[in-house]
Structure formats: structure tokens, C-alpha cells
Amino acid sequence: DTGVSQDPRHKITKRGQNVTFRCDPISEHNRLYWYRQTLGQGPEFLTYFQNEAQLEKSRLLSDRFSAERPKGSFSTLEIQRTEQGDSAMYLCASSFLPVSSGNTIYFGEGSWLTVV
């Protein structure tokens, strides 16, 4: 069990550029989540996959954001035309059992995005 890994850990980009983050979940986990955490705030839910299907998206996920999990394994989160307000830590998490049954999700260390 290598845990949830995220890449890159830190990204500085100019406003208007596109960025992509990758998440590799724990291998047997079929559920994968993206959260966003800004300074002084708790994580906010962005989206959820079960296998390759994206089953829920938050209103926070504007049309500049797109997430994929093409083969039900790793996932990517792309932000197009970045804005300064996108500066945050993007957290990926995975689980095998549903959150609604009180099961924990396992977080990665996050990808920090700074838009200048």
C-alpha cells in the first residue's frame, strides 16, 4: 500500500495558462475524489468518480475545470485559463467503501497551485 500520490506537489503558473494535476489512488480503491482547500479553509468537495464514471460534480467545478479517470485508475484534474482565485491546494482522495456508511477516505498530500 503506497498511499495516494499526487503530482506535481507544487505548481506556479501565470494567469491564463492551463495546468493539469495527476492523482494515483490506492490500487484497490474504486472511488476517487477531488477536493480544493484554500488558506484558512477546510477542504471543499469538487468531484467524485466511481471507477471511470464521474458521478457527482460540485458547483465549484466551473467549466474551466475538467476531471477524468479514463481507465478507472489514475485521475487528472485540468484547469484551463487559470485565474488568481484558483490558487489553492488540490487534494485527491480514494476509498474502497462508501463515505455514506461512515468509511474514511484516504488523502494524498495535495498539489499546491499558485497563479501569478
Place this chain on the structure above:
Amino acid sequence: AQTVTQSQPEMSVQEAETVTLSCTYDTSESDYYLFWYKQPPSRQMILVIRQEAYKQQNATENRFSVNFQKAAKSFSLKISDSQLGDAAMYFCAYTKSDFGNEKLTFGTGTRLTIIP
């Protein structure tokens, strides 16, 4: 909409002493789960303890225990015999026990400092 409130942005405690972190939440659901997550500096968030709403008995995990007051919608975390490794951000989180729900709602966190 469900909300989670942590009114203590920062707390400090002397090593070996006891500290209590507060959390209140708002929901119209009767069946749900509450969690405390720990986020150490530059490390991934991990589950500390969870509570099922329909269980009256407060959850305990070694030095960590909760005081769950369902009617008051209060869910505090008590850390006994505080250790230097307990220094972290602590987030209270909520999820409703609803088939298909995979979303956690987090509070804004409490930064806990341990004084040697």
C-alpha cells in the same frame, strides 16, 4: 444545506495536558456520520475518530475521544495526554448516511500547537 462550524481557529496546550476542540454542525438529517481529521504540516490528512449519529455512546480511540451531543448538534474532540506529534490542523467533517452520497463537508479547522 449542511454546514460545519469550528469557532476556534487556533488552540494551544501544554504537553501531557488535555485539550478540547469544538465543532458544531447544522443538518436536517437524522442519520449521518461525523469525523475528526488531522492534517499535519505538509502531510496528508488522516482520520482521527468517527461517530455514528444513531449511536449515543461517544467514540473513543486511545487518547482521542468525542463528546457528541446530537440535540445540540455539537461534536467536540478531546485529546488527552497531548504529545508533540499531535500538533496539526484538525478538521471536523460531516456526511449524511444516504445511499449514493460520497461528499464530506468540512469545517474551517483548528490549528493545534503543543507547548513542550
